[in-house]
Amino acid sequence: MGTALLTDRYELTMLQAALADGTADRHCVFEVFTRRLPSWRRYGVLAGTGRVLELLPTFRFEADDLEWLAQARVVDDRTLDYLAGYRFTGEIRGYAEGEAFFPSSPVMVVEGTFAEAVLLETLVLSVLNYDSAVASAASRMTSAAAGRPCLEMGSRRAHERAAVAAARAAFVAGFAGTSNLEAGRRYGLATIGTAAHAFTLLHDDETNAFRSQVASAGSSTTLLVDTYDVTRGVERAIQVAGTGLGAVRLDSGDLGVQAVEVRRQLDQLGATGTRITVTSDLDEYAIASLAASPVDSYGVGTKLVTGSGAPTCGMVYKLVAREGASGELEPVAKTSASKTSVGGRKSAARQIGDDGRAVAEVIVDGPADQVAAWVSDSADLRPLHQPLVTDGVVDSRWVGAPGVRAAADRHQRSRDELPRGARRLSTGDVAIPTTTLTLD
Numbered sequence: 001m002g003t004a005l006l007t008d009r010y011e012l013t014m015l016q017a018a019l020a021d022g023t024a025d026r027h028c029v030f031e032v033f034t035r036r037l038p039s040w041r042r043y044g045v046l047a048g049t050g051r052v053l054e055l056l057p058t059f060r061f062e063a064d065d066l067e068w069l070a071q072a073r074v075v076d077d078r079t080l081d082y083l084a085g086y087r088f089t090g091e092i093r094g095y096a097e098g099e100a101f102f103p104s105s106p107v108m109v110v111e112g113t114f115a116e117a118v119l120l121e122t123l124v125l126s127v128l129n130y131d132s133a134v135a136s137a138a139s140r141m142t143s144a145a146a147g148r149p150c151l152e153m154g155s156r157r158a159h160e161r162a163a164v165a166a167a168r169a170a171f172v173a174g175f176a177g178t179s180n181l182e183a184g185r186r187y188g189l190a191t192i193g194t195a196a197h198a199f200t201l202l203h204d205d206e207t208n209a210f211r212s213q214v215a216s217a218g219s220s221t222t223l224l225v226d227t228y229d230v231t232r233g234v235e236r237a238i239q240v241a242g243t244g245l246g247a248v249r250l251d252s253g254d255l256g257v258q259a260v261e262v263r264r265q266l267d268q269l270g271a272t273g274t275r276i277t278v279t280s281d282l283d284e285y286a287i288a289s290l291a292a293s294p295v296d297s298y299g300v301g302t303k304l305v306t307g308s309g310a311p312t313c314g315m316v317y318k319l320v321a322r323e324g325a326s327g328e329l330e331p332v333a334k335t336s337a338s339k340t341s342v343g344g345r346k347s348a349a350r351q352i353g354d355d356g357r358a359v360a361e362v363i364v365d366g367p368a369d370q371v372a373a374w375v376s377d378s379a380d381l382r383p384l385h386q387p388l389v390t391d392g393v394v395d396s397r398w399v400g401a402p403g404v405r406a407a408a409d410r411h412q413r414s415r416d417e418l419p420r421g422a423r424r425l426s427t428g429d430v431a432i433p434t435t436t437l438t439l440d
Contacts, residue, residue: 004061004086007122009074015115016079024082024115027329029321029345029368032094032108032124034101038310042422042431045139045411046107047169048131049097050403052124053394059123061086088116089392093385095348097398098135098172098411100418102361104434106346107315109385114322121317129315130162133307134169137284139415140308141300142174143423144288149176149297151192153279154305166305172407176297188401197251200227210240220246222277225262226253234262238269247275247296255280256293263294283308284425321345321368329368345371349381349437350417358417358432366439374439 018024037044061069061083070080090112101107108124110117142150152170155163167175167183177190184191195213203209210223219241225233225248237248248266250258255278266274278290279299287298303309318341324330331343347364362381364374376383388395397403415422422431 002062002065003055003059003123004065004083005068006126007119011119011121012069012075012079012083014118015082016075018114018118019078019082025113027323028112028114028117028319029329030110030117030121030317031106031320031341031346032110032128032315032317033104033106034313034315035339036103036314037430039427040425041136041140041310042424042428043100043102043136043139043415043418044105044132044313045135045173045415046095046097046099046101046128046132047135047172047407048127048165049094049108049388050398050400050407051131051165051168052108052127053092053388053403054399055123055127056088056120056389056394059086059088059120082115086116086119087392088112088120088389090116090389091387091391092389093387095384096386096410097403097407098409098414099384100411100414100422100431101132102430102432102434104342104363105361106348106363106385108388109346110317111345114319125315125317127165129312131165131169132313132315133311134166134305135173135411136310136313137304137308138170138173138175139411140284140423140425141282141287141298141304143415144284144291144425145298146291148295150287151175151177151179151277151297151299152301152304153179153193153299154301155180157302158305163305168404170300170304171404172411174408174411175300186401187404189404194222194249195224197224197227200224206233207236207240210237214241219244222247222249222275224249224251226250226258230258230262231265234265235269238266238271238274243269243271243274245271245274247277249277249279249299251279255286255295256290259290259293259295288425316341331368344368347371347374348384349376350384350432351435352380352382352417356417357419359419360432361434362437363434364437364439370439 092110094108152167152175164183167178167180171189177192179193183189200209223237275296277297278295282300283303320343321329321331333343334341344365345368349362350358351360351362353359418431
């Protein structure tokens with residue numbers, strides 16, 4: 001399936017008007033940023049950059065797309081002719097995927113003609129808003145887990161295509177595996193999963209269900225022990241699998257109390273190496289509440305794929321500069337109340353303190369040519385913008401399985417660089433302030 005019609009109608013109607021009045025070829029700079037973070041988040045996590053770059057080559061208007069646009073009278077013949085030959089040949093730069101971001105951070109900058117760049121708005125925002133919402137939630141969860149593995153299992157709570165994106169975004173933010181097989185195949189992620197309650201209920205009794213699973217998967221499997229009575233379930237699990245059983249899973253009740261009781265029971269039965277994994281509508285707060293419990297891993301679904309209270313990041317795609325009558329790039333800005341933007345081409349850096357921790361997000365602005373050529377000459381400023389697309393060609397470092405793993409590594413280093421207070425789950429200010437460096 002192509003991606004060209006995964007867009008809003010007004011992108012095409014703007015193009016039609018711009019082609020008619022001669023402004024479609026004006027050189028333009030569009031910027032992706034968010035104006036604010038949810039009050040309970042100290043930082044956001046950029047995810048989806050690699051997916052945008054993977055989708056870009058398929059952003060083509062094929063014959064059947066054009067036929068439908070003509071039949072629906074969305075645009076005129078001149079615009080259809082333009083769309084038939086559409087290829088993005090401009091530049092895209094931005095934060096590396098996995099990087100932390102803050103209000104006003106220019107996480108992606110798209111530069112090209114108005115016609116080329118405006119058509120990408122909906123696609124870019126739909127990907128970055130969702131993926132970054134999931135990654136931002138996932139980062140808080142993996143932080144609260146304090147080194148214990150988090151496992152993504154939210155496919156059944158999301159659109160079938162969004163489920164793959166969510167699994168990918170969760171991995172970027174530190175999740176160790178996913179239940180989604182397509183995400184595993186496409187991005188090389190570890191896949192996890194053994195059995196649900198239905199498998200136990202299928203059999204005449206719990207013991208026979210456990211025997212069947214162990215015979216099929218081996219004693220290293222994870223047995224779900226709360227279909228009936230947890231204590232009896234654990235006892236039967238060890239009777240069937242032996243003390244080398246890989247893990248037991250708890251999916252209901254007071255998980256903290258049950259984990260303590262199950263750990264004690266497993267140890268008394270000699271299964272000291274059998275792990276305990278917990279599921280059941282977990283979020284970052286539930287994970288944090290289990291920090292003192294003998295839990296070995298967490299399975300997270302609904303709250304993860306819905307952004308744990310913030311299903312979008314509120315990112316916008318705004319025109320910040322365009323070619324004027326003189327041929328020079330001129331800043332433009334929106335001044336609507338509560339929806340302002342800051343005009344001009346920008347770059348970005350993170351200011352690092354003597355202790356190696358971030359102290360500020362620095363937005364670099366000034367004359368367009370100087371900003372384009374800006375290179376940090378200060379050891380305490382870490383530049384954030386990376387080249388993603390050059391002359392329409394995608395940099396392959398950011399896509400596929402290698403891109404996802406690079407993003408996960410980038411996130412780990414970016415989060416470790418933030419002030420310690422950034423990991424608090426309580427409502428409060430963003431982790432670092434945003435400042436401006438204006439070039440003369």
